[in-house]
Amino acid sequence: MLGQAPPERSDAARNRLKIIDAAVRLLAEHGAEQLSLDEVARAAGVGVGTVYRRFGDRSGLLLALIDERERRFQESFLSGPPPLGPGGGASAAERVTAFLHALVDRITEQEKLFLLLERSGRYTSPYSVHHTHLAVLLAELVPGADAHFLADVLLAPLNANLLCLRGYDTARVKAGLDDLVRRLTPRG
Amino acid sequence: MLGQAPPERSDAARNRLKIIDAAVRLLAEHGAEQLSLDEVARAAGVGVGTVYRRFGDRSGLLLALIDERERRFQESFLSGPPPLGPGGGASAAERVTAFLHALVDRITEQEKLFLLLERSGRYTSPYSVHHTHLAVLLAELVPGADAHFLADVLLAPLNANLLCLRGYDTARVKAGLDDLVRRLTPRG
DNA sequence: AACCTAACCGGAGAAGTCTCCGTTTACAAG
DNA sequence: CTTGTAAACGGAGACTTCTCCGGTTAGGTT
Numbered sequence: 001m002l003g004q005a006p007p008e009r010s011d012a013a014r015n016r017l018k019i020i021d022a023a024v025r026l027l028a029e030h031g032a033e034q035l036s037l038d039e040v041a042r043a044a045g046v047g048v049g050t051v052y053r054r055f056g057d058r059s060g061l062l063l064a065l066i067d068e069r070e071r072r073f074q075e076s077f078l079s080g081p082p083p084l085g086p087g088g089g090a091s092a093a094e095r096v097t098a099f100l101h102a103l104v105d106r107i108t109e110q111e112k113l114f115l116l117l118e119r120s121g122r123y124t125s126p127y128s129v130h131h132t133h134l135a136v137l138l139a140e141l142v143p144g145a146d147a148h149f150l151a152d153v154l155l156a157p158l159n160a161n162l163l164c165l166r167g168y169d170t171a172r173v174k175a176g177l178d179d180l181v182r183r184l185t186p187r188g
Numbered sequence: 189m190l191g192q193a194p195p196e197r198s199d200a201a202r203n204r205l206k207i208i209d210a211a212v213r214l215l216a217e218h219g220a221e222q223l224s225l226d227e228v229a230r231a232a233g234v235g236v237g238t239v240y241r242r243f244g245d246r247s248g249l250l251l252a253l254i255d256e257r258e259r260r261f262q263e264s265f266l267s268g269p270p271p272l273g274p275g276g277g278a279s280a281a282e283r284v285t286a287f288l289h290a291l292v293d294r295i296t297e298q299e300k301l302f303l304l305l306e307r308s309g310r311y312t313s314p315y316s317v318h319h320t321h322l323a324v325l326l327a328e329l330v331p332g333a334d335a336h337f338l339a340d341v342l343l344a345p346l347n348a349n350l351l352c353l354r355g356y357d358t359a360r361v362k363a364g365l366d367d368l369v370r371r372l373t374p375r376g
Numbered sequence: 377a378a379c380c381t382a383a384c385c386g387g388a389g390a391a392g393t394c395t396c397c398g399t400t401t402a403c404a405a406g
Numbered sequence: 407c408t409t410g411t412a413a414a415c416g417g418a419g420a421c422t423t424c425t426c427c428g429g430t431t432a433g434g435t436t
Contacts, residue, residue, distance in 0.1 A: 194383085197383060199383095199385080200383080200385095203384085229386090234386075235385060236386075237384095237386050237387070238384080238385060241383095241384075
């Protein structure tokens with residue numbers, strides 16, 4: 001029952017774009033590690049206060065930088081072609097595996113950003129979407145298990161921290177996950 | 189082949205204790221969230237520089253605050269009585285389960301500290317010990333699997349973030365882990 | 377006891393995140 | 407075009423984490 005939010009004012013929209021642009025540019029130039037919001041504000045030609053009003057805090061900005069690709073990713077498993085998306089052609093096991101593989105690639109693709117985002121320590125809305133999706137598949141795939149918890153278990157190791165900092169390559173992670181899913185699936 | 193470190197000077201030792209004391213006290217008073225090292229230094233009656241030389245950085249201090257209990261915990265699974273510790277009386281499956289349960293309790297016990305520590309984002313030496321221990325047990329329990337990766341998978345969901353922030357109680361987590369281990373174990 | 381020096385001390389200050397609030401601006405209504 | 411006002415602006419400054427370095431001290435040596 002929320003009333004609909006008032007439309008964004010033109011100066012606000014303009015500044016939001018300037019900020020995102022500046023952030024992307026600085027990211028490409030200096031790397032993610034030393035992306036200071038002060039600097040972003042300066043490069044965008046706005047005050048720091050503006051950055052914070054637009055994006056709430058550091059992780060809000062990082063989330064915005066991740067958003068476009070994330071939206072494409074979510075579309076691909078929510079409404080794209082099988083085996084990632086729904087549609088008769090894929091079993092639950094195939095979809096789980098495809099989803100986990102895609103998520104590994106997804107995180108690797110923007111690993112520096114995910115790394116910073118994880119440091120901020122709050123659960124993000126992308127996480128919720130991934131979790132819900134996976135839980136639904138797991139409820140079908142592993143009957144009798146606590147699907148919500150199991151989804152958290154499978155998502156937990158897929159963080160940039162583990163993927164970047166512990167020396168796993170993506171092939172090994174994918175193989176490990178495949179093996180895990182195979183063992184979890186009841187054999188008939 | 190490191191030469192042995194020179195013994196700690198008496199003023200350094202005294203200050204280290206004062207800092208730990210002050211940190212523990214402030215932790216009890218104001219909670220972990222707002223534990224600033226500046227304040228710790230002031231409460232301990234030393235300069236900030238001293239805190240940083242002693243402990244390296246924020247997470248170094250947090251690690252020191254965790255250290256005593258962690259040492260007891262490690263003793264209990266490395267050389268304590270079964271099923272947690274070694275000794276003929278427990279199967280690998282029992283030891284894995286016992287270890288995971290104990291680790292859930294261990295983290296819950298100092299969850300606020302672990303939460304802050306995880307934010308710092310580096311893998312800690314306790315993690316390495318837990319990981320090695322678990323990997324050895326899993327190599328026996330789940331032959332043919334990538335035991336090191338599997339150990340990371342099982343440890344990943346056991347973080348304060350998940351345990352505190354997602355509304356699981358310890359009973360549910362333990363039950364979920366038990367079920368998971370059961371499903372992973374090859375049936376004869 | 378006086379001396380030497382490696383190790384330690386402490387606080388000023390750099391750099392970053394985020395807040396507060398007085399000023400400015402977009403835009404809808406008259 | 408004027409006016410009213412809700413929203414947006416921006417930068418000073420509070421608060422952190424962490425570094426740097428000139429001054430101090432513990433404790434072995436002579």
